[in-house]
Amino acid sequence: MPRGKPSKGKCAYCSAEIAKNGVSKHLLTCSERQAIIQQAERKKGAGETLYHLRVQDTAHGEFWLDLEMRGSKTLKDLDSYLRRIWLECCGHLSQFSVGGWQGEKIPMSRKADDVFMYDNELTHIYDFGTESVTRIKVVDSRVGKPTTTRPLALMARNLMPESECIECKQPAAWLCMECLIEENVGGTLCDKHAKKHPHENYGEPIPLVNSPRLGMCGYEGPAEPPY
């Protein structure tokens, strides 16, 4: 469902709305983030390399996350995060690779430090049947104390992409799977037209959620960050 408008997101620290291509600049100057970094630096314990990752769907790039990942944490941690915020429908296999889709597979046990020392771009595939493909790129790194005890911190995320009702062009909040699969039309519907919609082979229309996997293999969300 490409919509052609420049994608916007939200800073997780100060809630400012930012353009997709302005995130890095914003994060470097965001005073709320700087305060959290300074607070972390006053804590005991060792610093480590922290990687700023831009994660996005490869289909339209309208779903994206800016994460800060601790160098000591593993790809498994990143995989778990992606599953929980975006992908998990029924426990499919997933993998990371370098050099794109057909590239070399990287074990899940590998630490971020050991991966990003050599490569600054990874491909993540979830589900080898109805695949969701995600690109992960290192856009920056710093050495410091992590701002969280978790493996990753969510720094920014795209706002829910806007879509129109196929009946009336008003903002849509629902998706009809039958339209999508059998009629090959968008299938996005407003509240009113979702109620009156005649299709039921795939059940009632499902709510639109902020994930590139919506509607794939019956994915219905919730697409909420795990932390």
Ligand SMILES: [Zn+2]
């Ligand atoms: Zn901010």
Ligand SMILES: [Zn+2]
């Ligand atoms: Zn599934």
Ligand SMILES: [Zn+2]
């Ligand atoms: Zn409508």
Ligand SMILES: [Zn+2]
């Ligand atoms: Zn329909």
